[in-house]
Amino acid sequence: MAPSSMARVSGRCGPEAPIDLVQLATNTLGNRDLEVQVLHLFKSQSSSTLERLANETDMSVRLDLVHTLKGSARAIGAGRVAEVCENLEGRMKQAPGSATEGLVAAVDEANTYIRDLLAG
Template identity: 40%
Template sequence: MSDDEQAGGPPLDLGHLAAQTFGNADLEAEVLRLFLGQSRDCLDRLQAAPDAGTAHLLLGSARGIGATAVAGAAAALEAALLRGDGGGAELLRLTKAVAAANAFIEARLGGRG
């Protein structure tokens, strides 16, 4: 569990997200919608065939929006796969982190999604 999850904080660093989107609500919504689609696609691919490249792609996307728990879990999965470990525990952690982040994003988007 990440420090943010333990502290009960949101799955996204909203300050980071605002900085990345220049405080533009429309741009924020677009970036979050893109993350929703990409994170779901990456998880589907990782569950079908775990791959360090796909984990790295999700890591970069998560860092871009301030999804620190997703980024940490994706980094752990990438490292496990590069070591030759199957990454089962790391994939489970990533799946949970993505679910939490996506639920937060969907709630934040509300009717804008």
């Protein structure tokens, strides 16, 4: 599953893609098995993080969840998710009840893309 073949399978590549496949390949040293593993891990972790975020009331825990998700997103090249996390972190520090719908949408988009990549 080379980055170019993954992009063809998904039908989306380039700057509009939710995952930067070149960054993913770079971060996994071109190891295709590792790429698949980290994509599965991100999909699972991001979904559980969103669930925890929706149910968590402690602001410091909520900030930690968003911060951790930001790092995970950067590691796989999910730039939009990382950007939304960073913006949300800033808003949460100013207004603790900040809405997370934008984050949910960005994660859903990335996870749909990952699902399509892995299904191909």
